Amino acid sequence: MAITRDDVEKVALLARLELSEAEIESLTTDLGQIVGYVDQLAEVDTDHVEPMAHAIELHNVFADDVVRPSLPREQALANAPSHNGKGYLVPPVLGD
Amino acid sequence: MSITEQSATESLALLKQGELTSVELTQAYLDAINARDEQIGAFLRVDGEAALARAAEIDQRRQAGETLGELAGLPIAVKDVLCDSDERTTCASKMLEDFRPPYDSTVVAKLKAADAVLLGRTNMDEFAMGGSTENSAFKLTRNPWDLQRAPGGSSGGAAACVAGGLAPLSIGTDTGGSIRQPAGLCGVVGLKPTYGRVSRYGLVAFASSLDQVGPLASSVEDVALLLATIAGHDPQDSTSLDAPVPDYLATLNKPLDGLRLGVVREHFAEGLDAEVEASVREAIKVYESLGATVKEISLPHSKYAVATYYVIAPSEASSNLARYDGVHYGYRTDVAKMISDLDSERKELEETDDKEGLEKLDTPLVRMYRRTRDEAFGPEVKRRIMLGAYALSAGYYDAYYLKALKVRRLIRQDFDAAFAEVDLIASPVTAEPAFKIGQMADDPLAMYLVDLYTVSANLAGLPGISLPCGLSKSGLPIGLQLQAPPLAEEKLLRGAQMFQAHTDWHKNKPEG
Numbered sequence: 001m002a003i004t005r006d007d008v009e010k011v012a013l014l015a016r017l018e019l020s021e022a023e024i025e026s027l028t029t030d031l032g033q034i035v036g037y038v039d040q041l042a043e044v045d046t047d048h049v050e051p052m053a054h055a056i057e058l059h060n061v062f063a064d065d066v067v068r069p070s071l072p073r074e075q076a077l078a079n080a081p082s083h084n085g086k087g088y089l090v091p092p093v094l095g096d
Numbered sequence: 097m098s099i100t101e102q103s104a105t106e107s108l109a110l111l112k113q114g115e116l117t118s119v120e121l122t123q124a125y126l127d128a129i130n131a132r133d134e135q136i137g138a139f140l141r142v143d144g145e146a147a148l149a150r151a152a153e154i155d156q157r158r159q160a161g162e163t164l165g166e167l168a169g170l171p172i173a174v175k176d177v178l179c180d181s182d183e184r185t186t187c188a189s190k191m192l193e194d195f196r197p198p199y200d201s202t203v204v205a206k207l208k209a210a211d212a213v214l215l216g217r218t219n220m221d222e223f224a225m226g227g228s229t230e231n232s233a234f235k236l237t238r239n240p241w242d243l244q245r246a247p248g249g250s251s252g253g254a255a256a257c258v259a260g261g262l263a264p265l266s267i268g269t270d271t272g273g274s275i276r277q278p279a280g281l282c283g284v285v286g287l288k289p290t291y292g293r294v295s296r297y298g299l300v301a302f303a304s305s306l307d308q309v310g311p312l313a314s315s316v317e318d319v320a321l322l323l324a325t326i327a328g329h330d331p332q333d334s335t336s337l338d339a340p341v342p343d344y345l346a347t348l349n350k351p352l353d354g355l356r357l358g359v360v361r362e363h364f365a366e367g368l369d370a371e372v373e374a375s376v377r378e379a380i381k382v383y384e385s386l387g388a389t390v391k392e393i394s395l396p397h398s399k400y401a402v403a404t405y406y407v408i409a410p411s412e413a414s415s416n417l418a419r420y421d422g423v424h425y426g427y428r429t430d431v432a433k434m435i436s437d438l439d440s441e442r443k444e445l446e447e448t449d450d451k452e453g454l455e456k457l458d459t460p461l462v463r464m465y466r467r468t469r470d471e472a473f474g475p476e477v478k479r480r481i482m483l484g485a486y487a488l489s490a491g492y493y494d495a496y497y498l499k500a501l502k503v504r505r506l507i508r509q510d511f512d513a514a515f516a517e518v519d520l521i522a523s524p525v526t527a528e529p530a531f532k533i534g535q536m537a538d539d540p541l542a543m544y545l546v547d548l549y550t551v552s553a554n555l556a557g558l559p560g561i562s563l564p565c566g567l568s569k570s571g572l573p574i575g576l577q578l579q580a581p582p583l584a585e586e587k588l589l590r591g592a593q594m595f596q597a598h599t600d601w602h603k604n605k606p607e608g
Contacts, residue, residue, distance in 0.1 A: 007486070015414060015485040016421070017478060018458075018466035026475075027482055033541050034483060038403045041499050044506065051501030052508060054305045054335070055291040055557020056582070061334040075198040079425030088423050091431055091460040 003032040099124045101605065104170055104264040104318040111158075111169045118151035118158075118169030122213050125171045129215075129262050137237045138247075138257035140176050140186065142216035147171065151213050165211035166325055172207060173263035175254045176217040177224055178309065179298035180204045183214075187300050188232035189222045191426045191472035201298020202330045203267060203309050210325045215263055218253030222474045223417065224274055224302045226250050227546045230533065231476045238533070239282060240606040241572055245530040248278030254312050255282040259606060265322050266312040271303050272405050273525075273550025275310045276562035280525030280575025283564045283604060285319045285592070286312040290582045291557035292337035294323075295330035303412035304335075306405075306554040315602055316563060316592040320344040323585065342586045351594045352587065355388040358518030362398045363549065369528040375566025375574040376524050379595060383522070386594055391518050395510040398552055400503050405551040406544055407487050407500035414484025417477070422468030429467040438463055479540060508556040515581045520591045523549050525562045525575035549577060559585050561592050564601040573604070 008028050012019045019027065073086075082089040099107065099121060110116035126144045133139055154169045179185050179197035186192045200208065207214065221231035229237040229252025237252045239245040240260035247256040251268030255278035258266050268275040270288035279286025287310045294309045301307060311322035324345060329338040359380060364373060384390055422428035438460060445453040458466065473481070487496035514521065526546055536543040553560040558579050565576035576595070580588040596602050 003486075008482070011482055011486045011489060012466075014489060015481050016418070016462070016465040016469055017473075017481065018463065018470040019478075020470070023470075023475075023478070027479065030479055030540055031483060031486065034406060034479075034544070035486070035496075037541055037544075038407055038496065038500075041400060041403050041407070041503055042495070044397070044400055044499075044503050046499060046502035046506070049502040049505055051498055052505035053501055055508070055555070056335065056337060058292075058335065063331065063334075071198055078198065079195055081422060081426070081428035082431075090423055091435065091464050093459065093461045 003028055003035055100128050100261045103315050104313055105315070105321060107264060108167070108170055108321070117155045118213060119148060119155055121169065122147050122151040122171050122215070125215060125263055132260055133262055135238065135243060136240055136256050136260045136262070137235050138218055138253040138260060138262055139173070139216045140188065140219050140234055140253070141184070147213050147215050154211050154213065165209055167207065167265070167321070168211035170212055170265060171215045171263055172212045172265040172267065173215050173218050173254060173257045174204065174207070174267045175220055175251050175269055177220060177269055177300050178204050178267065179300070180214070183217060185300065186234070187223045188220045188234055189472065189474070189477070190233045191420050193427065195425055197298070199298060202295035202332060203326050204298065206326050207267070212265070218251070218257055218266065220253055221250035222477050223300070223413070224250040224269055224271055225413065225476050225480050227273065227277055227543055228536070229253060230537065231474055233474055236533065239530045241283060242530065244532055245572070246281070246533050248281035248530065250274040251312065252278050255279050255284055255286065258282070258284040258312050258314055261605065264313065265318060267309060267326070268312050269299060269307060269309050270554065271306045272409060272547045272554050275312060276525055276550050276560055276575070276577060277546065279312055279562040280577070281530040281573065283573025283606070284312055284314055285316055285561065285563045285602065286310065287319050287323060287561045287585070287588070288553060288559060289323065289327060289585060290337070290559045292335050293559070293583065293585065294326050295328070295333040295336045297330055297332040301416040303409040304416060305412060306409060308554070316589060316596050317345070317348060319561070320348050320589045337583070339583055344586055344589050347586060348589055348593050349597070350590060351386065352519065352590050355383065355520065355591065356518040357383050357388045357390050358393040358514055358521040359390055360398065360521060360523055361392055361394050362396070363523045367527050368524060371566070371568045372524050372526070372528060372574050376522070376576055379565040379576045380522055382595060382598060386598065393514045393518060393521070395514060395552070397503060397506045397510050401507055401552045401555060402545060402548055404500045404503045404507065404555060405547065406483070407496050408504065408555070410480040410484035411487050411497050412484070414481045414488065417481055420469060420472070421465050427468060427472035429464060429471055431464060434463055434467050435460055476540070504555050507552055511552070511556045511558060519580070519587060521579040523577045523579070525549055525577045529568045529572035529574055553579055557582055559588050561588055563592050563595065564604065565595070565599070566601060567604060
């Protein structure tokens with residue numbers, strides 16, 4: 001499947017990346033090449049094959065429902081670029 | 097022989113006998129780091145003072161007759177991807193340059209409990225994405241065998257520090273070969289355990305269904321020693337396996353009677369370097385001379401392993417790395433500049449009455465995410481996030497992600513069938529010895545293809561070990577890979593030890 005510049009711009013929004021012009025160009029080429037290589041998977045007959053999401057297929061791992069101390073707020077905020085001691089601060093969420 | 101040339105096991109025996117102190121041993125490695133790491137660049141950070149203080153404390157406790165942990169007094173290097181509450185954990189990324197984890201990863205906690213001396217943090221490809229350590233945001237690591245060549249990656253610092261005699265033990269992580277490939281290219285031993293054998297709690301995630309922590313050292317015995325310390329079930333990691341950990345060291349020197357060694361037809365195909373092939377075939381002959389039966393087997397879907405991996409790993413990465421949003425921790429772009437840029441863009445669109453453009457214009461929050469991530473991630477990380485987001489996006493999910501998961505099962509089934517006939521599979525680690533720094537800088541696909549022999553073990557969840565089995569004419573190490581069924585690390589280590597007990601390749605050291 002050929003990758004277009006338009007694809008790259010759309011995916012960049014999904015991936016929350018603000019790409020420069022040069023990045024859009026090089027990613028269009030790189031992704032095109034890589035996806036071209038990956039396209040060989042289409043030739044494998046996978047009818048009646050169940051997808052395998054994990055190497056060790058564990059199911060329903062339960063933990064006891066007990067109250068344990070969680071990360072103190074001060075520590076949870078310690079690495080934040082911006083906070084007010086109670087929560088994380090972000091730029092305006094809604095447009096004007 | 098200087099004490100930094102001893103194996104970890106030898107040093108541990110001397111420490112226990114009181115013939116060596118941890119301070120002496122730690123100082124010897126710090127001296128080696130001071131002398132050589134400016135050239136090699138294996139470490140991102142070394143805290144010599146803290147290491148010596150820790151060593152002195154362990155020496156004192158030993159003198160006082162206290163019972164000590166199983167690695168007591170041994171220096172160890174940790175890849176900068178495992179959280180340590182006493183240390184920054186950067187993943188060699190600008191995104192986490194100042195990140196201080198509020199807790200210890202389980203592996204680091206186990207090393208501390210085992211009374212190991214944590215020397216410092218090793219360099220890696222950013223977020224463990226890459227096979228050369230050239231994707232580190234901070235520095236270049238060079239192969240101690242030839243400083244013009246890459247150490248491999250992503251655990252390049254972890255392998256180079258062992259090869260360069262800067263640390264006796266080292267912790268790496270392996271998502272598609274990131275322990276075994278640099279171990280092979282640097283002439284050391286590296287083991288990727290079965291998926292779930294070692295806890296991933298506190299390991300900064302790249303591809304959660306593939307990532308596994310493992311040991312690197314200069315001998316199989318040292319690797320067994322370190323694996324025994326870090327392996328085991330962890331309730332904090334729901335994917336860790338609740339299976340007993342065998343006493344790897346107790347059985348290590350028992351050869352595998354009647355060993356059936358599998359050699360994969362598809363592994364000896366076009367593209368394999370002649371010297372690498374000759375060394376690996378020679379290693380297989382060593383096994384034959386030790387009584388092993390060699391059997392040719394087929395892994396018919398192995399040729400699709402790299403393609404499968406480069407759908408699944410980036411897909412998981414794009415999801416895992418969504419957490420880096422400039423809000424909770426890590427880098428954030430200059431918000432004032434970002435708002436002012438956004439205002440100018442809006443004005444321009446208003447002046448030209450571009451309604452569509454105005455509608456599409458990012459909100460300040462979205463633009464903050466996007467600019468933060470663009471500024472703080474390197475090119476390879478962005479490439480993989482984009483690739484993963486593409487493979488998971490509406491319209492492509494079935495053709496790429498779901499398809500890859502199905503092929504993944506076929507790859508695993510190939511191994512299950514093979515292991516019904518053989519005990520271990522022998523192969524090259526890489527098709528060629530260490531490549532030159534910068535050689536594949538402009539060809540990401542060529543770099544991905546280096547993972548040809550290693551990615552299958554991650555997709556299938558199998559353990560694999562890389563050990564030195566030769567030197568090229570130009571003096572570069574050549575690696576042998578052995579793979580085993582899930583949870584057969586004991587067998588894998590015994591098989592590797594059989595080779596090392598009868599050969600001297602692991603005793604070769606780079607000059608310098």
